[in-house]
Amino acid sequence: MIELKNVSKTFTLHNQGSAVIEVISDVSFAVAPGECVALTGASGAGKSTLMRMIYGNYLTQAGEIRIGGLDIVRSEPRDIIKLRRDVLGYVSQFLRVVPRVPTLDVVAEPLRALGVPADEAQDRASALLTQLNIPERLWSLSPTTFSGGEQQRVNIARGFAHSYPAMLLDEPTASLDAANREVVLSLIEDAKARGAAIIGIFHDEAARTRVCDREIDVGRFTPGMAA
Amino acid sequence: MTPLLSVQGITKRYGPHIGCADVSFDLYPGEVMGIVGESGSGKSTLLNCMAGHLTPDAGQVVFDTRTDGPRDTITMSEPERRMLGRTDWAFVHQHARDGLRMGVSAGGNVGERLMAVGERHYGDIRDKATDWLGRVEIDASRVDDRPTTFSGGMQQRLQIARNLVTGPRLVFMDEPTGGLDVSVQARLLDLLRGLVRDMGLSAIIVTHDLAVVRLLADRLMVMKLGRVVEAGLTDQVLDDPQHAYSQLLVSSVLQV
Numbered sequence: 001m002i003e004l005k006n007v008s009k010t011f012t013l014h015n016q017g018s019a020v021i022e023v024i025s026d027v028s029f030a031v032a033p034g035e036c037v038a039l040t041g042a043s044g045a046g047k048s049t050l051m052r053m054i055y056g057n058y059l060t061q062a063g064e065i066r067i068g069g070l071d072i073v074r075s076e077p078r079d080i081i082k083l084r085r086d087v088l089g090y091v092s093q094f095l096r097v098v099p100r101v102p103t104l105d106v107v108a109e110p111l112r113a114l115g116v117p118a119d120e121a122q123d124r125a126s127a128l129l130t131q132l133n134i135p136e137r138l139w140s141l142s143p144t145t146f147s148g149g150e151q152q153r154v155n156i157a158r159g160f161a162h163s164y165p166a167m168l169l170d171e172p173t174a175s176l177d178a179a180n181r182e183v184v185l186s187l188i189e190d191a192k193a194r195g196a197a198i199i200g201i202f203h204d205e206a207a208r209t210r211v212c213d214r215e216i217d218v219g220r221f222t223p224g225m226a227a
Numbered sequence: 228m229t230p231l232l233s234v235q236g237i238t239k240r241y242g243p244h245i246g247c248a249d250v251s252f253d254l255y256p257g258e259v260m261g262i263v264g265e266s267g268s269g270k271s272t273l274l275n276c277m278a279g280h281l282t283p284d285a286g287q288v289v290f291d292t293r294t295d296g297p298r299d300t301i302t303m304s305e306p307e308r309r310m311l312g313r314t315d316w317a318f319v320h321q322h323a324r325d326g327l328r329m330g331v332s333a334g335g336n337v338g339e340r341l342m343a344v345g346e347r348h349y350g351d352i353r354d355k356a357t358d359w360l361g362r363v364e365i366d367a368s369r370v371d372d373r374p375t376t377f378s379g380g381m382q383q384r385l386q387i388a389r390n391l392v393t394g395p396r397l398v399f400m401d402e403p404t405g406g407l408d409v410s411v412q413a414r415l416l417d418l419l420r421g422l423v424r425d426m427g428l429s430a431i432i433v434t435h436d437l438a439v440v441r442l443l444a445d446r447l448m449v450m451k452l453g454r455v456v457e458a459g460l461t462d463q464v465l466d467d468p469q470h471a472y473s474q475l476l477v478s479s480v481l482q483v
Contacts, residue, residue, distance in 0.1 A: 014471030058467040077446045077460045099413040
């Protein structure tokens with residue numbers, strides 16, 4: 001489902017003496033449907049960078065990243081937009097929303113973008129928010145004023161609203177209490193069971209052991225960091 | 228898929244100065260494209276060339292018309308282009324007063340565009356106008372008031388209602404949230420996003436506000452001195468800019 005072949009990335013900082021920083025070099029791996037793979041490595045090893053490259057958020061200088069047959073390194077923006085709408089979900093560490101939009105609509109939005117009718121999308125959003133223990137009195141408020149943990153749960157609800165065949169999860173259990181952590185882990189297990197290919201970053205070792213089938217040490221691909 | 232708008236080699240000079248030079252891109256149905264750059268980068272010149280307000284010195288602006296398929300709007304006759312401007316195209320000006328008739332009531336401003344496309348039944352026109360005032364969150368009781376009695380944010384929302392009432396397929400926007408205070412901006416962004424999604428609109432938005440394009444645009448073009456220096460997915464250009472100027476632009480934003 002997700003396949004990386006000889007993927008490399010450099011950052012060129014034009015305004016800081018044109019410094020060229022090699023961050024990732026020659027990564028190859030594949031994730032099959034129903035499989036969850038953890039990216040591991042020390043801080044700064046490039047885990048989030050690699051994940052952002054797979055999402056098309058960072059540009060990849062060399063290699064191929066195929067998701068469901070589409071090579072996102074060589075795709076037009078509109079193909080990537082379509083891929084993100086239908087196929088590839090991403091739960092980032094930060095919630096970014098238009099201010100003033102109610103939480104329920106924020107969570108329902110990925111479904112609305114797919115053409116799901118408003119009431120059906122809101123039903124799904126309500127179910128997820130309930131499952132993630134966001135009190136109903138908060139649903140009509142914008143999540144911009146919520147606590148960190150609440151924002152993260154809204155972000156997760158939004159990420160799981162549509163059953164994406166491929167998912168990227170950046171620290172989905174960080175800053176959650178035990179009960180909510182359990183909910184998130186079971187959401188991940190459900191997604192695996194329905195055949196989603198998942199790549200995750202988990203600092204929570206117990207969570208990683210529980211949901212991930214394999215680990216990939218990104219440090220191996222970081223020039224200058226290999227021990 | 229046929230692009231809704233295909234822009235090829237648009238160039239506009241002001242005497243020896245370059246307004247914009249050799250700009251080309253395709254815009255597909257449902258896509259929102261942002262154009263950013265500092266003042267004088269040529270983004271408004273480009274927008275005005277595309278919308279038919281300025282005649283470019285070179286290039287084509289091919290629009291996929293409902294009746295005749297792709298047509299170059301630059302070489303099209305003036306009446307045809309005007310008709311497009313009243314039906315399939317909409318233009319939202321930075322200053323609402325440039326896009327509104329200030330001496331006519333709010334309802335009249337919205338109704339006028341309907342009459343321009345042939346609606347004649349007064350009751351229908353008034354109903355539609357009232358409906359659209361509601362959609363842009365202007366109270367129905369203000370339908371007979373002139374825009375001069377409206378706040379800046381209300382005027383901008385009225386301008387949007389006036390533009391969208393005829394169900395256009397392509398909207399050109401020049402700094403639509405410029406000059407509005409931030410709470411009003413958020414409200415307008417929310418409104419525009421909902422309209423784009425529900426009506427399947429395509430839009431080209433010129434702005435210098437990177438936060439606005441991040442929330443509104445799928446794609447982004449960065450302009451400098453009349454030329455496009457970088458283009459791509461909005462979040463990719465903002466989070467991993469490749470060109471020196473884009474990097475400077477992104478790193479210059481003050482954090483709140």
